[in-house]
Amino acid sequence: MKASTLLSQIKADIKKYHDLLPDPKYKPGDDSVESIISGYNQENFRKIMDSKYEGLEEDINKKDLDDFKRRIDYFFSIYAPDEVEFREFIKLISIYLSFIAKKPLHPPGIVFDNGKKVYKKGSHFICTGKNIFLKDKESLCRYCVAENEE
Numbered sequence: 386m387k388a389s390t391l392l393s394q395i396k397a398d399i400k401k402y403h404d405l406l407p408d409p410k411y412k413p414g415d416d417s418v419e420s421i422i423s424g425y426n427q428e429n430f431r432k433i434m435d436s437k438y439e440g441l442e443e444d445i446n447k448k449d450l451d452d453f454k455r456r457i458d459y460f461f462s463i464y465a466p467d468e469v470e471f472r473e474f475i476k477l478i479s480i481y482l483s484f485i486a487k488k489p490l491h492p493p494g495i496v497f498d499n500g501k502k503v504y505k506k507g508s509h510f511i512c513t514g515k516n517i518f519l520k521d522k523e524s525l526c527r528y529c530v531a532e533n534e535e
């Protein structure tokens with residue numbers, strides 16, 4: 386499958402999840418993890434809806450894509466088994482980030498509980514916790530474009 390076809394599918398499928406966009410209570414300047422992630426979801430939803438397909442000729446590896454979806458299903462089965470709609474929304478956003486936009490799954494600016502963080506350095510995205518989080522069972526970091534800090 387070409388990247389343009391995948392993006393077209395994401396765009397068609399994600400429309401119905403518009404109501405899952407972050408609550409307006411999340412304001413710019415609020416740097417809580419929830420606010421940063423909600424803002425990132427909102428930003429990427431808008432980007433998907435405004436996206437064009439030209440130049441997206443890359444072939445998407447179906448095995449990787451299926452494995453990626455399976456890992457998201459695993460994550461939700463552990464932490465939020467009843468959040469079916471939200472799981473599908475996050476799945477679409479995450480596929481877009483990793484396979485189309487080539488942006489990290491966690492937003493630059495986020496600081497995790499263990500103090501590790503994600504940031505942009507030039508044209509690269511750095512995640513200082515990637516080495517650690519890669520060891521988690523069914524980790525999505527394997528498919529994330531963020532690089533380890535040297």
Ligand code: SF4
Pocket residue numbers: 489490491492503512514515518525526529530531
């Ligand atoms: S490498 Fe892992 S922890 Fe770091 S941004 Fe990507 S998905 Fe998140």
